[in-house]
Amino acid sequence: MRVLVTGITGFAGPVVAAALLEAGHEVHGLVRGAGPWPRLGALPLAPDAFHRGDLADGRFPDLVRALAPGALVHLAGLSFAPAAERDPASAYRTNLGxxxxxxxxxxxxxxxARLLVVTSSDVYGEVRAEDLPIVEETPLRPVSVYGASKAAADIAAAQWARAYGLDVVRARPFNHAGPGQDAAFVCSALARQLALIEAGRQEPVLRVGNVDPVRDFSDVRDIAAGYVALLERGRAGAAYNVCSGEGTSIAEVIAVLRGHARVPVRVQSDPALRRAVDVPRVVGSHARIAADTGWRPRIALADTLATVLDDWRRRLAS
Structure with a gap:
């Protein structure tokens, strides 16, 4: 099947493209700028698989008409919650628009065509401990600008599916990590600091924000496999959590990364790294996606964190 992916050059994009190719699909991507895109370079993509453009420039419909894709995977969007807080209008333009x-x-x-619209677990907002794990029927009560912009996109996708008969599946991924992730995200930020310390470029102090929040972390490769499963076997009109189903505190992430480190480090709290909006506990259920598609997470968090740290060692060495 010919699949057009928006956001193919982002963090998850190359991993999703690889998973689609492995499943036998023909992959095309919407890209901004002229590249290069090193994380896409190793994939067996045709030279004409990259289509320059922007969802906001009005030319995207022409691309869809020319390609006639059997499916679209919509990954593009603003993904860093603090950036959305700084510019709410831009967050809504990007994520909803x-x-x-x-x-x-x-x-x-x-x-x-089948449409896989990827939103976020942030659509749920703060859920009471007694109501965990989060299921797809959990009310959408976002507490951040980012979560609200993603909830608006999620609701719009569901409404368009009902109103116009579109074959839409919504994915609500929880936190995920892996090589290539921006250092703005917690696992990558911590791993980068450790790699800098190992290289002698930072004092042996790991600066951290609030370490108490609990999150549901997955490997980006598992998340990508979940997207492919939903594209192929998800129920039209349904929403799906894509998550590990396990809660891990930031303190536990730090402990695992310190266990992988080659040098001893101290941990120091830095108030500047604390978020203005930080939900205390987020844990999801993947029962629906498992039942409908057979997908389950396979990669242990300790292995994911080891790959993230190794990736930062390579990035800093180069």
Whole structure:
């Protein structure tokens, strides 16, 4: 099946592209700028698989008409919650506006294509401990600008599916990590600091924000496999959590990374690293995606964190 991926050059994009190729699909990607994109370079993608453009420039419908994809995977969007807090209007333009652009293009030029719209676990907001794990029927009560912009996109996708008969599946991924992730995200940020310390470029002090929050972490490779499973076997109109189902505190992440480190380090709290909005505990259930597609997470968090640290060692060495 020909699959058009928005956000293919982002953190998850190359991993999703690799998973789609492995499953036998023909992959095309919407890209901004002229590259290069090193994480895509190793994939067996055709030279004409990259299509320059922007969801906001009005030309995306022409691309959908020309490609006639059997499916679209919408990954593009603003993904860093603090950035959304700094510029709420931009967050809504990107996350809601981009989703509407994909839905409109599909409705006009690929009405029978399957659409996988990727939002976020942040759509749920703060859920009481007694109501965990989070299931897909958990009310959407976002507490951050980022979560609200993703919830708006999620609701729009569901409404367009009902109103216009589009074949939409919504994915709500929880936290995920892996090589290539920006240092703005917690696992990558901590691993980068450790790699700097190992290289003698930072004093042996790991500076951290609030270490108490509990999150549901997955490997990006597991998340990508979940997206492919939903594309192929998810129920039209349904929403799916894509998560590990396990809660891990930031303190536990730090302990695992310190165990992988080649030098001893101290941990020091830095108030500047604390987020203005930080939900205390987020743990999801993957029962629905497991039942409908057979997907389950396979990669242990300790292994994921080891790959993230190794990736930063390589990045800093180069």
């Amino acid at each position: 981009g989703t509407l652009a994909v839905l409109a293009a599909a409705r006009a030029h690929a009405p029978r």
